[in-house]
Every structure is written in C-alpha cells, then in structure tokens.
Amino acid sequence: MLTDLQHKTAQAVVHVFETGRPTGGYDTVTLLPGDTGHLTYGKLQTTLGSGNLFLLINRYCAAPAAAFAEPLRPYLGRLRDRDTSLDQDAALRRLLREAGSDPVMKAVQDAFFDDLYWHPTVTAARSRNINSALGTTVVFDSFIHGSWRRMRDRTDQQAKGKSKTSEQAWIALYLTTRRDWLANHTNPLLPRTVYRIDALQKLTSADNWALALPITVRGQFIDEAVLDGSSHARAASDDGERLLMVTSPMHRGDDVKALQQALNARGESLQVDGVYGHATAAAVRRFQGLNGLRADGIVGAMTRAALGMF
Structure with missing residues (x-):
C-alpha cells in the first residue's frame, strides 16, 4: 500500500x-x-x-x-x-x-x-x-x-x-x-x-x-514542500533540461542554441547566439500559440516535445 x-x-x-x-x-x-x-x-x-x-x-x-x-x-x-x-x-x-x-x-x-x-x-x-x-x-x-x-x-x-x-x-x-x-x-x-x-x-x-x-x-526538483504547495516548483540547477525564460541575467548555453536552431527550422530567423533574450522569447510565444500551447514564452517539457527536441 x-x-x-x-x-x-x-x-x-x-x-x-x-x-x-x-x-x-x-x-x-x-x-x-x-x-x-x-x-x-x-x-x-x-x-x-x-x-x-x-x-x-x-x-x-x-x-x-x-x-x-x-x-x-x-x-x-x-x-x-x-x-x-x-x-x-x-x-x-x-x-x-x-x-x-x-x-x-x-x-x-x-x-x-x-x-x-x-x-x-x-x-x-x-x-x-x-x-x-x-x-x-x-x-x-x-x-x-x-x-x-x-x-x-x-x-x-x-x-x-x-x-x-x-x-x-x-x-x-x-x-x-x-x-x-x-x-x-x-x-x-x-x-x-x-x-x-x-x-x-x-x-x-x-x-x-x-x-x-x-x-x-527532467529538471524539476520535487520535495514535500513542492507537493503540498508551500514552495513553488523550480528547475534543478544540476539538470540540463532547465526551464528557459527571460531572466536577469539572461539564460545562456548550448540548450538555448538548440532551441534557437529548432525555432529557425520552423520559420524563425533568430541569431543563434545561445542567449535567451526577448527576440527568442517572442519566437517561442509565436510557436506556442500556433501549436495550442500556453503562449508564455517559457520553454519546458511540452514546448520541447512540440519542437521535437528530445
């Protein structure tokens, strides 16, 4: 039980x-x-x-x-x-x-x-x-x-x-x-x-x-506080599958480059610089909106799946 x-x-x-x-x-x-x-x-x-x-x-x-x-x-x-x-x-x-x-x-x-x-x-x-x-x-x-x-x-x-x-x-x-x-x-x-x-x-x-x-x-840290709602879920820093969003300082890395390349393959024309800035976020929101996802500019499991990034 x-x-x-x-x-x-x-x-x-x-x-x-x-x-x-x-x-x-x-x-x-x-x-x-x-x-x-x-x-x-x-x-x-x-x-x-x-x-x-x-x-x-x-x-x-x-x-x-x-x-x-x-x-x-x-x-x-x-x-x-x-x-x-x-x-x-x-x-x-x-x-x-x-x-x-x-x-x-x-x-x-x-x-x-x-x-x-x-x-x-x-x-x-x-x-x-x-x-x-x-x-x-x-x-x-x-x-x-x-x-x-x-x-x-x-x-x-x-x-x-x-x-x-x-x-x-x-x-x-x-x-x-x-x-x-x-x-x-x-x-x-x-x-x-x-x-x-x-x-x-x-x-x-x-x-x-x-x-x-x-x-x-998949980059999501789970403990009792998360499960009982007393703490917000957060991405784990030791996992490559982090949530990508506009932050200060901005997210940088190969995972951002892979995202930008995937978006460009679907019609965007982003500079593949590995920096998750406002242009990348706007492209993400456009993709999310066209694919029935919540257009919040946050790249998690659902957006990665829709982009074929697994």
Whole structure:
C-alpha cells in the first residue's frame, strides 16, 4: 500500500511528463501537429479524440459553483461527438485555460483523473505483484501515455523461460521493452517521448523504488514542500533540461542554441547566439500559440516535445 506522499510523488512525476510541472497544469491546453488525440486539456492531458475531454467537462459543468459552467455547457454536444473542428476554436481554448484556475475545476480534475487512471493503475499493479512506489509509477505512466496491456504482454514474452522474475527485474525489462517500442514507432510523435522512459530508468538506476524525496525529474526538483504547495516548483540547477525564460541575467548555453536552431527550422530567423533574450522569447510565444500551447514564452517539457527536441 502506497503512502499518501508516495501517491502524490508518483503523480508529480507523470505531471512533469505531461505538463512540465510537478503539481500539474490544470489550465494546460495543447494541440500537437499529427496527434490523433486532437485537443488535450488538464493536468494529465485528457483528449478530445478519446471522448474523455467530454466526460471531464461534463462532470465540471454538473458540479455546484463551477464558475465557467455556463459558457462551457454549449460545447458539450460537440465534445461528446468528438468534433475535431474544436481543435481550432480559440474561444474554447480560452475558456478551458480560464477554467483551470477555478478551484472547482481543480477538484473535479483530481477526482476525474484518479477515477480514470490512478485507481485502475493500482488494481493492475497489484494484480502483477507490483507493490513499490516506483513500479506503480511506471504502470501509471503507461496508463496515461497508452498501451499498458500491449507492453505488459510483450514484456511477459521477453521474460518467458527465465527463472522467476522479481518486481524490479520485470520493471527494468518492461522499461527497456517500452523504450524500444516508442523509439521505433511509425507515429513520428512517439519517438519524441522516450524521455519519459529515460527519466524512469534514471530512478530505477538510483534504486529509488520507494520514491524517497527529494528527487529531480527532467529538471524539476520535487520535495514535500513542492507537493503540498508551500514552495513553488523550480528547475534543478544540476539538470540540463532547465526551464528557459527571460531572466536577469539572461539564460545562456548550448540548450538555448538548440532551441534557437529548432525555432529557425520552423520559420524563425533568430541569431543563434545561445542567449535567451526577448527576440527568442517572442519566437517561442509565436510557436506556442500556433501549436495550442500556453503562449508564455517559457520553454519546458511540452514546448520541447512540440519542437521535437528530445
């Protein structure tokens, strides 16, 4: 049985993968080119294409005191029908972002994603005698990202004929199997997501099966203060995947150069000087706006993924 702190930590790890923030981006609206899920929303990025975005917004609209229920309610029919023209509906995107700040929406998302992903994760993990916090996190990430059953069965085939496999050995084999599948997938979006496996493998290599805090996941420092909201999440200084934004003094380095090159490959004409200044920030905001991301000029996991920088 996981403790409440381990539960929060497991979710924080996957929140970093999904929104770049350990506490989750309740207001995050994303649309990646070529993503069959289409418009995605919330701290664990539920999709229009799956029908789960409708279920989430329907639950929110039915909640007492939901501040944005009235303007969102007219969209319910099109969300139910998975109307992909909503991908380009700027008014809906704005409403979803604004609703993300509503405490009712945050409570609804917490309960909804627990029902949709966390509780099934725990059931699936226990049925496999996966009891550690890190092992459960690996299963949780697969429920969020997809193809748990396929990768579970493929891992079992890989393990067949071997002596009884411990939880830790099976999880290690599962991560290797899943990484290979993602890296070689024909969907061009999936090879970009191997960073999830790399981060989880880093935790297994550290033998941190209890998810003892503090930990660093993709440049995000996570401790109890971050999880209980008494401290703002911050980028870890010892990880190359820092958050890039306009600061004083300005961010400088090869990661900024790589960002500028990626933006130039998509039509910008930035000087590749490795300095994250206002021109680079403006180019980032343009790219974010065109790709359904929050146009804040901050480069985290979601913006890097959209740029193919993994």
